[in-house]
Amino acid sequence: MASSSSITKLMLFLLFTLLSCSAIPSYQHQHPLDPLTPSVLNLVTSIVLKKHPHTTSTGQNLTFQYVGLDEPDKTSILSWLSLNPENKTKTFLSRLALVFARYKKQTLEIIVDLLTRSIVTSNVYNGHGYPTLNIEEQDRAGKLPFDYKPFLESVRKRGLNLSNVTCSSYTVGWFGDLNKSARNLKFQCYYANETPNLFVRPLEGITITVDLKEMKIVEYFDKSNNISVPKAEDTEYRTSNQKPPFGPKLNGFGIKQPDGPGFKIDGHIISWANWVFHVGFDVRVGPIISLASIYDLEKMVSQSKFLMLFVFLKNMLEIFCGVIQKTAVPGIEEILESRPDASLIVRTISTVANYDYIIDWEFKPSGSIKFGIGLTGILAIKGTAYTHKDQIKEDAHGTLFSDHTLAIYHDHYSTYHLDLDLDGVSNSFVKSNLETVKVTDNSSP
Numbered sequence: 123m124a125s126s127s128s129i130t131k132l133m134l135f136l137l138f139t140l141l142s143c144s145a146i147p148s149y150q151h152q153h154p155l156d157p158l159t160p161s162v163l164n165l166v167t168s169i170v171l172k173k174h175p176h177t178t179s180t181g182q183n184l185t186f187q188y189v190g191l192d193e194p195d196k197t198s199i200l201s202w203l204s205l206n207p208e209n210k211t212k213t214f215l216s217r218l219a220l221v222f223a224r225y226k227k228q229t230l231e232i233i234v235d236l237l238t239r240s241i242v243t244s245n246v247y248n249g250h251g252y253p254t255l256n257i258e259e260q261d262r263a264g265k266l267p268f269d270y271k272p273f274l275e276s277v278r279k280r281g282l283n284l285s286n287v288t289c290s291s292y293t294v295g296w297f298g299d300l301n302k303s304a305r306n307l308k309f310q311c312y313y314a315n316e317t318p319n320l321f322v323r324p325l326e327g328i329t330i331t332v333d334l335k336e337m338k339i340v341e342y343f344d345k346s347n348n349i350s351v352p353k354a355e356d357t358e359y360r361t362s363n364q365k366p367p368f369g370p371k372l373n374g375f376g377i378k379q380p381d382g383p384g385f386k387i388d389g390h391i392i393s394w395a396n397w398v399f400h401v402g403f404d405v406r407v408g409p410i411i412s413l414a415s416i417y418d419l420e421k422m423v424s425q426s427k428f429l430m431l432f433v434f435l436k437n438m439l440e441i442f443c444g445v446i447q448k449t450a451v452p453g454i455e456e457i458l459e460s461r462p463d464a465s466l467i468v469r470t471i472s473t474v475a476n477y478d479y480i481i482d483w484e485f486k487p488s489g490s491i492k493f494g495i496g497l498t499g500i501l502a503i504k505g506t507a508y509t510h511k512d513q514i515k516e517d518a519h520g521t522l523f524s525d526h527t528l529a530i531y532h533d534h535y536s537t538y539h540l541d542l543d544l545d546g547v548s549n550s551f552v553k554s555n556l557e558t559v560k561v562t563d564n565s566s567p
C-alpha cells in the first residue's frame with residue numbers, strides 16, 4: 123500500500139507534469155519561420171478536436187490531412203527582420219497553424235491561433251485539388267481488397283498465399299478534368315513471400331481503385347493474361363544476406379576538420395562561411411530554406427539571395443575540393459593555378475515507398491547555389507509475361523531485365539518554389555534559349 127507522502131509526491135509530480143504540458147510555449151524567442159514542434163502539433167490537433175470531438179460512430183470522425191505553420195506574409199517578415207535584436211524579441215509576429223482536415227466527407231481549411239489557442243477560421247474547402255493523404259486512410263483503404271471477392275479470386279487464380287499479399291497505395295493522377303470530384307486512390311498489390319523486396323514481385327494486371335470518401339472499391343480489373351509474379355530469387359538486397367562473390371574491396375577514407383565543423387547551428391539558423399540561412403521543415407513540401415543571404419565583401423552588406431526555398435536538413439556535409447585552372451597564353455607564359463574550394467550541402471533523404479530521394483542544396487562561398495535530386499532505393503518495375511527479349515514484338519513500355527520483369531519507362535517530377543531577392547525584391551525572370559544559326563556570308567560572328 124502506498125504511503126500518503128508518496129501519494130502526495132505523485133500528485134505533485136502529476137500536477138507539475140500537467141502544468142508543464144499546458145504551459146504556453148514561449149513563441150517570443152522563436153523565429154517566425156520556425157516550423158511547429160511536435161508538442162505544438164499536438165496542441166493544434168487538440169484545439170481542433172475540441173471543436174469536432176471524435177464519436178464512436180465510424181466515418182464521421184475528423185481526420186487530419188495536413189498540419190503546419192501558416193507562414194506570416196513576406197512584408198511582415200521583412201519588417202521584423204529589419205528590427206534590432208532587442209525589438210525582434212519584443213515584436214511578436216502572429217503564430218498561426220494551418221490545418222486541412224476531412225470531416226463529414228468534406229475538406230475543412232482551419233486556421234488556429236497558437237497564442238490564444240483558438241480557431242480563427244474554419245471553412246469548407248471547395249477549390250481545386252485534394253488534401254494530402256494521411257497514413258490512416260491509406261491503411262484502411264489498403265485492407266479493403268482482402269474482403270473483396272473478385273480480388274480474393276484473382277489471388278487464388280495465381281496460386282498465391284493471401285497472407286503474403288500486401289497492397290500499396292498510389293495516387294491516381296490528375297489529367298485536367300475540372301469536374302472530377304472523387305478523391306480516389308489506386309492500389310498495386312505485391313507478393314511479399316521469400317523476399318524482403320516486395321516491390322519487385324507485383325501482382326501485375328490487377329487495378330484496384332478506392333473512393334476514399336466512401337471508403338470502398340469503386341473499380342476493379344484483373345487483366346492478368348497469365349502474367350506470373352516475378353521470381354523471388356536474387357532479389358535480396360540486405361548486405362547481411364549477401365553471398366559471395368562480393369564486389370572489389372575498397373579502402374576506407376575520412377575527412378578531418380582539425381578546427382571543428384565550419385558551420386554553426388543556432389535554433390533553425392545555419393551560418394557557414396559567408397552564408398546565413400534559416401532551415402525549416404514542412405510535412406507536405408519537405409525542407410524549407412528561407413532568408414538565405416551572403417555577406418557581400420564589396421558592398422560590405424548582407425545580400426539577401428532569396429526568401430523561400432523548399433528543402434530540408436537531415437544532414438549537413440561540408441565538401442572540400444580544389445579548383446584547377448590552366449590557362450595557356452601562346453608564346454608568352456603558361457599559368458597553372460589551383461585553389462581550395464568548399465561547399466556546404468543541406469541534404470534531405472525522403473523515403474517514398476520503394477524510392478529514396480536525395481535532395482541536396484549546395485551553398486558555395488562564391489554565392490552560387492546548386493541544387494539537385496538523386497534517386498536511389500528500389501527501382502519501379504512492372505510484371506510481364508515475357509521471359510526473353512526476343513519474344514517482344516510490340517512496345518513493351520520498358521526494358522526486360524529479368525524473367526517477367528520490365529524496367530518500366532516513367533518520369534519523376536519535382537517542384538521547386540523559388541522566391542529570389544537578388545539585390546532587392548524587384549526581379550524579373552528571363553529564360554534564354556540558344557539557337558544555332560548558319561553563317562552564309564563567310565563572316566566571323
Ligand SMILES: [Cu+2]
Pocket residue numbers: 501502532533534
Ligand atoms: Cu521511378
